[in-house]
Amino acid sequence: MSYLPAYCFCRNPYLLVSFESDFIRNAASFKRALPENEPVTLLIQLGWQRETVEMRDKLAAELADVVKLIPNISIIVLANSLIERDNLRAVGIKSELCNHNAFLDERRIRINFRQKKEFDAIYVARITPFKRHYLAYGVKSLRMIGCYSTKSKLDCANYAEVRAHLPLADYSNSVWSSRIPHEIQRAHCGLCLSAEEGAMFVCGEYLLCGVPVVNTVNMGGRDTLIPEFAMRRVGDSADEVAAAVEWWKEHAPDPQKVRAGFLEMAEPHRELLRRLIFDITGKKIKRFPHKLGVRRRLMPWEQLFHGVRKK
Secondary structure, rough: OEOOOOOEEEEEEEEEEEEHHHHHHHHHHHHHHHOOOEEEEEEOOOOOOOHHHHHHHHHHHHHHHHHHHOEEEEEEEEEOHHHHHHHHHHOOOOEEEEEEHHHOHHHHOOOOOOOOOOOEEEOOOOOOOHHHHHHHHHOOEEEEEEEOOOHHHHHHHHHHHHHOOOOOOEEEOOOOHHHHHHHHOOOEEEEEEEOOOOOOHHHHHHHHHHOEEEEEEOOOOOOOOHHHHHEEEHHHHHHHHHHHHHHHHHHOOOHHHHHHHHHHHHHHHHHHHHHHHHHHHHHOOOOOOOHHHHHOOOOOHHHHHHHHHHH
């Protein structure tokens, strides 16, 4: 038995959430799986920036095709930034500012105050060009966690270049998700180096671990939930990144304040989604599933009650 990449909050009325690329790629399968003769509301999360006109219009066209295929569906996009929300509303797409990092479950991520700092910085990121690992070439002591696609010539070439420039970095292709908080807390700071993507889940994980970040200018909503005191903004320069890492080594913030600052910023996004779900279904939600139940493994009982079974 297989399930589609979505989480169902309610079946009467029908309300589900999915990432844009996951739903669009599987639209025909969702059509078969969803009820045909009753309203369906789809909450879309964004895995890539929709702040530019080009990317906004691409999504608008794709969602229009979804509505043609599934006429009984209503779509609300959960934007990661205000720019995204306003961009989407400008072309008639229903959208709310509801950053996906707000739905990391803090119960899964605890601060270990006994953990010693072993690395200057950590970068948890797939080794692919848009993650811009080259901006970390000046970091003296770096923990890297991230796979790369062996089927992509571009990724393979990029991986070879990154490893050649960072021969002393402590690198792991993958780590159990339950071990990520431990790995993050081995470092003085976390790196966020892409120029565009989505909100970047691991950025929220850094902050929940009480670890500050070095952050480049970016599109996609990463900055929305970063407390200013826990962030060093840098230009697209390896020297600036390295200098910011050194700064955090000497000016470490209180881990509890970093975590609390993130959670305080996340709460309005959680409350907005609670109200939205109540308005649609009449159902009150106290706690949300980790990552809203998408882009993670669902337990069998979660699949039974909240999965969208493939037909």
